[in-house]
Amino acid sequence: MPLVWAHAEFIKLAMSCAMGQPCDRPQAAWQRYRGHRPAVDHVIWTLRFPGSGLRPGSASHLPSEPALVHYGVDGWQQAADLRTRDTGLGMHLAELPTEQLREGQHIDMTFYWAGSESWDGRDYHVDVQAAIARGQAYTL
Secondary structure (H helix, E strand, C coil): HHHHHHHHHHHHHHHHHHHHHCCCCCCCHHHHHHCCCCCEEEEEEECCCCCCCCCCCEEEEEEEEEEEEEEECCCCEEEEEEEEEECCCCCCEEECCCCCCCCCCCEEEEEEECHHHHHHCCCCEEEEEECCCCHHCCCC
16 A cells, blocks of 8 residues: 555645645635745743743743742843633643844743642743744744
């Protein structure tokens, strides 16, 4: 069967060359994006997949359980607290005000979990970077 798959891919390639576009391109996706990758204007950070970078001016979303997010900039300066809100999808979300951050700055944060009424016990550090590797663009 592997050779049947290879032959099918060759036929798709030949057909795409003749058409001047991919023959199996979803029309709805093409109409929406026209071959241009959308700009990432927000990042998502989770305890399970904590990212290390954030683009300047992008919004940051912290999905989690009900919590208080304690955060600061550049070594806990301008420290503030932000409560997560219920999204109605079984998760809570907090959006950090990151619009004014510049490259080279960083966000420090920790969590106070409402369910267990306890602090997380760890500090998290996220750098503001001009360019983030493609694989990290979706995380904070």
